[in-house]
Amino acid sequence: MDIDPARRPLSDSGALWFAISAVGSVGGGWLAQQAASSATVVSGQATSGDWTKLLAGLASILVAGFAAWRLARAGAYSWLLPLAAANLVLLQPGRAGDARTWRLEWSVMGLVWTLAAVLVFARLLRRSDELERRLHLEGAFYGLAFGLVASVVYALFENRLPELRGQWVAVALLLSWWVGYLVTARRYRWQS
Amino acid sequence: MKNRLRVLRAERDWSQAELAGQLGVSRQTVNAIEKERYDPSLPLAFAIARVFGRTIEDIFSPDDEVPPGSEEPGIDLTSRK
Numbered sequence: 001m002d003i004d005p006a007r008r009p010l011s012d013s014g015a016l017w018f019a020i021s022a023v024g025s026v027g028g029g030w031l032a033q034q035a036a037s038s039a040t041v042v043s044g045q046a047t048s049g050d051w052t053k054l055l056a057g058l059a060s061i062l063v064a065g066f067a068a069w070r071l072a073r074a075g076a077y078s079w080l081l082p083l084a085a086a087n088l089v090l091l092q093p094g095r096a097g098d099a100r101t102w103r104l105e106w107s108v109m110g111l112v113w114t115l116a117a118v119l120v121f122a123r124l125l126r127r128s129d130e131l132e133r134r135l136h137l138e139g140a141f142y143g144l145a146f147g148l149v150a151s152v153v154y155a156l157f158e159n160r161l162p163e164l165r166g167q168w169v170a171v172a173l174l175l176s177w178w179v180g181y182l183v184t185a186r187r188y189r190w191q192s
Numbered sequence: 193m194k195n196r197l198r199v200l201r202a203e204r205d206w207s208q209a210e211l212a213g214q215l216g217v218s219r220q221t222v223n224a225i226e227k228e229r230y231d232p233s234l235p236l237a238f239a240i241a242r243v244f245g246r247t248i249e250d251i252f253s254p255d256d257e258v259p260p261g262s263e264e265p266g267i268d269l270t271s272r273k
Contacts, residue, residue: 075218129217130233131224188224 014076021067022086028060029090077124077132078185081178084117085171114170135184142180147173193231195252197222200244214243 035053071079125133150172154161201211208226212219215236224230225240232240241248 129221130236131221131230132218134230188229189220 014071014074014079017067017070017074017076018079018083021064021071021083024060024064024067025083025087026090028057028062028064031057031060033057072120072124075128077121077128077136078178078181080117080121080124081174081181084114084121085174085178087113087117088167088171088174131188135181135188136177138184139179139181140177142183143173143175143177146176146180193252194228194255195225197240197251198226200246200251201226204244211243215239 031053035050035057068080068083071077071083125136128136147169154164158164201208208222209219212222215222216239217236221230221232225232237248237252241251244251
């Protein structure tokens with residue numbers, strides 16, 4: 001039986017390319033970080049193993065970029081939100097760990113990546129049709145509303161809760177935007 | 193907002209994707225309009241009217257408007273015994 005694609009909130013192809021991109025970027029970033037940490041802190045000089053890890057990491061990041069490009073080409077813009085959240089977790093400056101000489105570069109790379117993602121997403125939204133824009137507008141409102149409520153709740157218990165990190169806020173906003181988008185899309189498109 | 197999009201599209205034997213292509217929107221948008229879950233913007237409503245060679249009023253009508261030829265709304269108190 002042929003299933004109407006409009007009734008599937010998470011399209012199979014979108015999920016597949018999202019998974020490839022998320023695993024590729026997180027895995028590639030981890031490999032590259034391992035190689036950099038090992039070369040700069042432990043030995044001070046890159047070994048062949050470090051180079052292998054670095055190249056594998058870069059190749060994995062390239063595959064992740066290709067998968068993200070496929071998502072954008074397919075118009076599956078909503079999948080770019082959790083993808084951006086995953087990459088924000090990956091690129092947070094604290095993940096530079098002991099490789100302190102890489103900390104600044106890591107942070108700058110995260111900032112550049114975030115700004116590029118914002119610009120690309122804004123461009124994609126301008127190209128999308130009016131219903132898609134409306135879904136994202138309402139989804140972003142839910143994300144912002146969640147962020148406001150969560151901020152106040154955090155303030156109430158901040159003496160008992162761990163220190164808040166900027167990346168956590170950004171990731172929470174992105175994911176709540178995405179969830180808001182899915183809920184809104186269900187209301188407009190897939191509600192029976 | 194009620195609309196006759198599905199009927200008009202069926203008369204021309206167009207698929208949702210074909211209509212969406214002519215309107216420059218996604219097929220999901222056409223689907224949402226047909227199922228009356230989404231009211232199109234004025235520019236899109238004009239585009240739909242142009243594609244079908246009709247006026248906007250021929251295609252769209254408010255929820256509380258009675259379609260031509262149907263009975264008048266309201267309760268007929270005189271019929272109660």
